[in-house]
Amino acid sequence: MKQLFLILALCISSFTAMANEPVGKISGSVIDGDLEEPIPYATISITDMEGNLVSGNTSSADGTFYIEKIPNGAYMFKVQFMGYKTFSKQIEITKDQSSHNFGTIKLEPDVAMLDGVTVVAERTTIEQRIDRKVINVGKDLTTTGASASEIMNNVPSVNVDQDGNIALRGNSNVRILIDGKPTNMDPAQLLKQIPSTSIKTIELITNPSAKYNPEGMSGIINIVLHKNANDGFNGNLNTGVTIGENTRYNGSLDMNYRKGKFNFYGNFGAQFGDRNNLGRINFTEDNYRQAFDITNRRESYLYKVGVDFYLNDKNTFSFYTNQNHYDGGPLGALRIIYPNNSELNLAQNLNANFNNINSTYNFAYDRKFEKEGHKIIFEVDYNTFEEEENSIFNFEGDTEGFTAYRDHVNGSRENIIANVDYENPLSENSKLEVGAEARLSDTDNDYSTTSDFLNDATYQYKRDIYSFYTTYGQNFEKWSYQVGARLENFSVDAIYNGEKVFNDDYFNIYPSGFLNFTPNETNSYQLSYSRRVDRPGFGQVSPIREISTPRLTVSGNPELDPQFTNSLEFNYTRKFTKKGSLTAGVFFRNINDEISQVFIEDPNEEGSLLLQFDNFEDNNAYGLELGSNYKFTNWWSTNTNFELYSQRLKGVVGTEYLETDNTAWTFRTNHSFKATDKLTFQLFGFYRSKAKNLQMDMDPMYFMNLGGRYTFLDDKATLSLNFNDVFDTQEFSFTNGRPLPQTGRFKGETQNVYIGFSYRFGGGKNRALKRKQRDDNEAEGGGMF
Secondary structure, eight states: OHHHHHHHHHHHHHHOOOOOOOOEEEEEEEEETTTOOBOTTOEEEEEETTSOEEEEEEOOTTSEEEEEEEOSEEEEEEEEOTTBOOEEEEEEEOSSSOEEEEEEEEEOBOGGGGGGOOSSOSSOEEEEOSSOEEEEOOHHHHTTOSBHHHHGGGSTTEEEOTTOOEEETTBSOEEEEETTBOOSSOHHHHHHHSBGGGEEEEEEESSOOTTSOOBOTTEEEEEEEOOOOBSEEEEEEEEEEEESSSEEEEEEEEEEEEETTEEEEEEEEEEEEEEEEEEEEEETTTTEEEEEEEEEEEEEEEEEEEEEEEOSSSEEEEEEEEEEEEEEEEEEEEEEEOTTOGGGOEEEEEEEEEEEEEEEEEEEEEEEOSSTTOEEEEEEEEEEEEEEEEEEEEEEESOTTOOOEEEEEEEEEEEEEEEEEEEEEEETTEEEEEEEEEEEEEEEEEEEEOOSSOOOEEEEEEEEEEEEEEEEEEEOSSEEEEEEEEEEEEEEEEEETTEEEEEEEEEEEEEEEEEEEOSSSSEEEEEEEEEEEEOOOHHHHOOOOEEEETTEEEOOOTTOOOEEEEEEEEEEEEEETTTEEEEEEEEEEEEESOEEEEEEEOTTSTTOEEEEEEEOOOEEEEEEEEEEEEEOSSSEEEEEEEEEEEEEEEEEETTEEEEEEEEEEEEEEEEEEESSSSEEEEEEEEEEOOEEOSSOEEOOEEEEEEEEEEEETTTTEEEEEEEESTTSOOEEEEESOSSSOEEEEEEESOOEEEEEEEEEEOOOOBOOOOSOGGGGOOTTOOOOO
């Protein structure tokens, strides 16, 4: 741990420089002159009379801006935002007039520029906010893959395994949200269904405030989808094809129509095609191996339609529905091969089909009061998930008593979330937030089988959470802080085959705190703390026994307790004027009642394994992260990140309780080369060091992607070409398997060529409803529930 802080201290000291103490400062706010609404991220610049940049900033989410430490002299002050006319004024900083408050600056629309509004940024940028890292997804990132799952390995702090499972800071206990909302779908499957071109931003919230739901030990990944709100009719069309062992297709269409008090918007995305996966596991002591050859079939559709109704300047109503349709599943064989005795060979053929629909219906009412920033938001979100699984298993060779059978599963999950959020800026530099929320969840599974080894079963899991939160924050000239707490009452009932097998009811408090120090415009320091919880997922608690392979049985533990995490984090950000920024941070997590796998030999079947979950002793984890977003020249820019994680692992493997230390690091770098104004090339490299868990020692993994992008038709059309996994090295391999000695490798269909086309049509002045203000958490704090 001392070494981590030493590295961070060296990093900070190398980039922090002393500056002469200027005397002047300016402040004000920027709004739309017609709509009377704040304009966030407007560019504020101060140049000398020769046009050289002296200082600058951007407006915050409420349109306000503040720039200090301006030397004496005469300057040109400008406010600029795409689609609006530039506001400029000459100012002079003297000892007698060192402060300029511009009040409210109303920007007027520039009609000649309306058709030039870019829907998707050219280059991915990264912002470090008080409680999250925001990746603004550009065309350079969307060209790397067709789905959200395929681009996640390009995102700092995020890793994706061979099955599409997501880990944040080396830990898979992460909460996935879409537009700030939880879904009923498996995260790995959900990310494969979302087209990459439908993503606006990816938010990594590693230490959320009390305003958030506290679930997810390593934090939250919030994926924000595009939603236009431009006057008139406009939109964006994206389509692409992935060519490899199989050919896969994807496409999306974003549309918007804004007229008067109504704003209608919609999104449609589709993906279909097959993907091959293989696996090889060698059991060294027993001299046999397992071979997995699976084709995953997928046909998925994403729909989102909604409407905003602006009753007046103070009252806004909004409704949207999100629909995900999926049909597909694995087809292939799992074989057990004895090289020296082929008569013992066994093959399990699998043909599984999953057909599901995930539906969300959301209503929001936003009421603003007279005082700027004083408001109340009421929101109701209803989410359902219905899935039917039909699977066929048959066996060949030495079947060992296995006979062909069928599985049929009807699963349904229902979530209801209702919340009210109240915000009151008590003064110019203080803010109070309070809110309440109810989350009601009901999951049902009806399992039937023709297998002689398994039994029909029903399982119901009901969970209710009622919570109340409050946060209070203050901003000073260089310092800001926010403190808060969330109170939650949690109850759960589990019913297996008509009998209640588990119930629990408890009350918890989840505090959080943030402290920011910004000595000047180029340096920022942040210290934060939060307490979080990992409540067991449905698969971890379901007692229904399932056979994953002929030698592996999986079963849940209904009495599994939640695990709690205390997280402490320190971050530093250094801005390099127009060149970019550097971020550095360290974190420490203390985990109570840690949930871990129990991976043992099945007592009912010699040579087979049983996978379950259980609670273990307290544990600690820590890590270091370094990231740079830098523009070397006008034609070369980069996003480069280094992450180091360490944790002590504990659990039962076989009949033995094990503890082991795991330290692993990841390096990823994305470079963009601008050949001409219309042609850009990309290079992405990824390396993950060797690592270990309780079951195996994992080998290093590395790969490289190449891409190019060409814009035409007045920059409204873009053609992309990407070559993924150039050297075909992206695979997961391991040695020293436990409890049975084994080695193995898993390889997906990663080497492919992606061709994409996008076309932007229409234009207009932006007036987007900020549905969840907690989703736009700026320096004043906050967060989604």
